Amino acid sequence: MSRVLNAVLTHVPPGEIARSVAWWSHVAPADSLLIVHGGPEAEFGAIQSANKVHVPAARLRTTDHPRERQSYTEAYAAVSEWMCGRDFSHVYFAEFDHVPLVADLNERLLGRLAAERADMLCHGLRRVDDTGWHHYLYHCQDPRFHRHWETASVREDRRVVLSMLGTGAFWTRQAFDAVARGREPFPMYHEIYLPTLAHHLGYRVRGMADGEHWVSNLGDFRGRIRKARNEGAWTIHPVKSLAGLRWGGG
């Protein structure tokens, strides 16, 4: 029996988090939603959610994410620790502005994962080693980067580097916990680090495939939710605020 934990990473004020919790209530019961709070600690107590964890990690709170090599490692570790003793089989880890559009999102993701025989699904997945991909070039100027994967990999080809859009990823519990146990030997941007680590730990990483154009790193799709839903998108990113929006509307 599969049970999905929906972990929503957020740093916005408690009022906006309450809107997220209400939105997600159409997708998952309260006991399957975990608010992963990376905002000011003073606001943590005001968050109205059955399940919440605070992550006081400096590298989560970056402003220029790729250049400062934003890290989700501590957030993943906090979620993994929170799941100890709980019977979740899968994890959907999403940023607050990556918004679900279908009530049966978890069932669809489970179906896609099974169809792909994958351990992890993510958006914008691409192989970037030996290419001109900006994040890759920024990392491989550090001689430790490729050297690390040489020693950390179970794969025959240890040069493979993967990149994803880190806004929403679906994991088996086993793969998520294994990645969460990893410790960055030196700072790496999570969009490079997480899929590459999962791959080199032997897990099968695949793209989400559907609705990719509704998951972007730029802009704000707040006014286009209805169109995205009509085109069959399961999720949408970014929607920076849910104020004034209602489930099923847009």
Added chain:
Amino acid sequence: MKNFLLLKIRALGLAVARLFASDLTDVRTGEKIGRALLLPWRGKIHVIGLEEAVKVAFVPQTRLTFWKQEIGFSAHPVPDFPHEPRP
């Protein structure tokens, strides 16, 4: 404000560069894999406006020529690696 202006100038520069950019074709598949302005400058080739993950290499030649070689582009296939259990 300064950052906003810099971003606007960069966007304008990129828009102009894209007017003069060339399509990049995958030397293996023949498919278009991106678009960029290529500028030789001080012993390097500067690639401006490229948005895809593209590899660069000299293209193998069916005819031996001493006076000309080609630099071509290709993209990795979509990642499709099997699950590989730890030893």
